[in-house]
Amino acid sequence: MQKKLILDSNLLSITLDRLCQQLIEIHDDFEDSVILGMQPRGVFLADIIHEKLEAAIGKKIHYGQLDTTFYRDDFRRRETPVAANSTNVPFIIEEKNVILIDDVLYTGRSVRAALDAMIAFGRPKKVELLTMVNRKYTRELPIEADYVGIEVNTMDSQKVLVELEAQGHKSNKIWLINKEEK
Known part of the structure; x- marks a missing residue:
């Protein structure tokens, strides 16, 4: 299997620290700010960031999932029904x-869905x-991230695989692999 390591454990840790510092610079004491981790894989990253920020x-x-x-x-276009997360x-x-x-911004569709889902909990200021x-170059909707760990040029035949210790992996790593390979 051909895998290309994008971020190893040390570089991933440095990147997480940098992202946390950026958040602190913008949100100061988080008095008017909340964190929402997106299910299923974004919550693992959000858990780490939330813990580091606190x-x-x-x-x-305030932290939610x-x-x-x-x-x-x-949702209705899939061959097998998708199980909901909490x-x-x-x-x-x-x-x-x-x-x-x-964890990964790809087409933007998950983020669009998150914007709709958030409305049940109130109308955010920002x-x-x-x-x-x-x-990069894979967006189907006009959505971009405000804080980015790393930007990666990818083809449709590739997948970004985020492995975190919190998910049961031996170490934190991010890989670029071919979609048909796992």
Whole structure:
């Protein structure tokens, strides 16, 4: 199997620290800001970022997990039914700055679905997107991330694979692989 390592554990850690510093520069004490991790894979990244941010600023930050399964425009087009993940947003996002976190930004459809799903919890003042990997030149919708760990030029025949210890992997790594290879 041909795999290309995009970020190893050390570089991934440095990148996460940089993203957290960018968030602190913009959101200061997070008094009016909340974090929403996008199910299923974005929550693992959001957990790490949330933990790092709370340690850095020394206070609790509102954090939730958002499932977009039933808000996706391709939900009924799949051959097999998709199992929904849990949504846990124990606060109102009305007039808050929302930071959506996902692992990979590809077509933008998941983010569009997240925007629809968020409305059940209030109307945010502002929504920002943080992604670890921005797959350039693949967008189907006019959506871009505000905070990006790394930008990667990819072809449709490739897939970005994010492996995190929180998901049961031995170490944190990000790979570029061919879609047919796993």
